[in-house]
Amino acid sequence: MKKTLILFSAGILIAWLSGCSKKDDKTPQETQNKDMAGCLGYASGYANSGVMGAASTYDFKSAQNNQFFAGEVSIQKGFWNNIPAEVHVLYESSADYRNAYASPDGKILFGYEMFYYLVRSFSKIEGSDNLSPLPVDGVLAHEWGHRVQFTVGWTDYAKASYRELEADFFSGYYMGLAKQWLWAQIQTYYNAIYASGDYYYNSPDHHGTPQQRLNAAYAGLTVAVYELNNNVHYTYNQLHSIFNQKVHSEIGARKSNVFPEVEYPKDLTKEKIERLYPTL
């Protein structure tokens, strides 16, 4: 259905070394590694904190990739009404620390290593030299989902994993409402990423099981498809209530990897779609 596939130039895998000059007067914190588990656990000032690029300046050492990422950030800024996010590229200290983070103070840090890991491992399209933008878009939308949580201020999560599953729910929701991806396309990529056990910190206590994560993304997608088919608009609080209902039913309980495909209305226009973007 979608034709906007991005060709990333491969081979830009040069390790990006931090620009910090070698100093002998490092504090103990700057010489220690910190476990930054999960996409909410970023801390600065440690040996493995990496180096943050300037806000709104996305340098992936490839003009094409910089442009792709800037374009997607701009689309998501327009989608997530009233949910500010200052997006930075984070140059991780090594590929082992690849990650993407959202913070309560308004930042999304998208790892340089994470970006290329997603592209190399999950973005290939069978029988094509093109690469899918879906994995990078999906991780960014997951982080923006956390920014929604911080901005609206929800704290009613019965389990830590619900916060993460809701971010997956928002990611699926974005893919449906903003981009009208089919589930088969989303599932291919999300399934691989979640099942890899390598997407952030994959403890089920923390992020939910791969099946629950897929269930959450599917639930978000179907809510978006429902809105498009019925011209219904939801606020963030309404979406949060819907998630809270579904987390106990389909998201928590569904065991099958076979999901019914979604169907979009034929007469969608940009205007109709944009009127349904979530609001406070």
Ligand SMILES: [Zn+2]
């Ligand atoms: Zn997360």
